[in-house]
Amino acid sequence: MIRFQLLHTKVELHSSLFLLLLLIALSGNSIFAASSLLFSFLHEFAHRATAIHLGYSPEKISYGLFGGVLHLREGFLQPVDELLIHLSGPFFNIVAAFLLYAFYQYYDYPWFEPLILSNIILAIYNLMPFFPLDGGKIVDLYLAIFLGYGRSQKISRFFSLLFTVFLFLLGIYLVQYNVLNLFLSALAVNLYVARKQDNSFIFYKITRNIEDGIKNGNEKIVVCREDMKAIKIIERYKPLESRLFTIVNDKGKYKGQLTETELLNGIYYCGIYADFKRLLAFKRAG
Numbered sequence: 001m002i003r004f005q006l007l008h009t010k011v012e013l014h015s016s017l018f019l020l021l022l023l024i025a026l027s028g029n030s031i032f033a034a035s036s037l038l039f040s041f042l043h044e045f046a047h048r049a050t051a052i053h054l055g056y057s058p059e060k061i062s063y064g065l066f067g068g069v070l071h072l073r074e075g076f077l078q079p080v081d082e083l084l085i086h087l088s089g090p091f092f093n094i095v096a097a098f099l100l101y102a103f104y105q106y107y108d109y110p111w112f113e114p115l116i117l118s119n120i121i122l123a124i125y126n127l128m129p130f131f132p133l134d135g136g137k138i139v140d141l142y143l144a145i146f147l148g149y150g151r152s153q154k155i156s157r158f159f160s161l162l163f164t165v166f167l168f169l170l171g172i173y174l175v176q177y178n179v180l181n182l183f184l185s186a187l188a189v190n191l192y193v194a195r196k197q198d199n200s201f202i203f204y205k206i207t208r209n210i211e212d213g214i215k216n217g218n219e220k221i222v223v224c225r226e227d228m229k230a231i232k233i234i235e236r237y238k239p240l241e242s243r244l245f246t247i248v249n250d251k252g253k254y255k256g257q258l259t260e261t262e263l264l265n266g267i268y269y270c271g272i273y274a275d276f277k278r279l280l281a282f283k284r285a286g
Contacts, residue, residue, distance in 0.1 A: 001013070001015065007048075009058050043122055046092035056072050056081070057073040079141060082141055090126045093120070094119070104116065167185070220244070221246060225250060229273055230276070243260055256283075265286075
């Protein structure tokens with residue numbers, strides 16, 4: 001692991017990244033390998049520049065076998081900001097490809113071609129709608145608006161897993177034609193590991209969303225049975241939505257109300273699997 005500081009941001013380069021570049025270079029594509037490293041590096045710094053412009057604090061950028069990840073100190077991003085940050089990396093590669101192509105029309109240097117190709121591949125690869133790629137995170141955010149964070153994550157992770165399995169098997173099959181196709185399988189493993197690492201619980205993100213929703217003053221009344229588990233409500237949460245929970249028993253009789261803040265406070269002390277009857281009792285006891 002190589003670590004250094006650049007523009008007040010920690011950068012980590014895993015040794016597996018250099019192994020991949022070495023094998024690409026040995027296959028006769030040294031310019032493409034160097035270009036991929038350079039523009040992958042700039043891709044993540046495009047994410048970083050956008051995050052700083054929007055008021056966030058980059059902590060580090062880590063590069064592994066198949067790309068980099070920007071880590072922010074903030075655990076929560078405004079939905080629109082999150083969308084812009086995810087789009088900025090592929091957008092940079094698309095702009096870079098167009099500019100290089102424009103130069104290529106006037107300066108017919110052969111090494112322009114791998115530069116253009118590397119940017120096109122980086123843009124397409126990162127925009128694929130599979131988690132944890134930029135495209136997958138954008139789809140995840142889009143689904144959350146309509147389905148809630150919990151459901152959106154379940155759907156995106158499921159289809160990402162299917163894609164990962166397909167990619168792994170495809171690499172195994174294509175290795176008979178070229179041994180370098182085995183990297184498709186390595187890519188699948190890398191995506192699976194990254195998917196598992198990023199599969200954290202969304203409680204903090206929802207908490208910050210709720211705070212913003214309360215500031216907006218637009219509350220939605222939600223009727224819940226007292227035997228409903230709190231985790232069901234958390235999973236249905238949508239970005240920038242504020243709710244007021246009316247609790248009833250199985251016969252529809254009114255039992256009480258909980259605000260978003262009271263719900264979160266109850267979950268903090270009683271757990272995410274507590275039902276509304278227990279959360280309401282906790283509120284009254286407090």
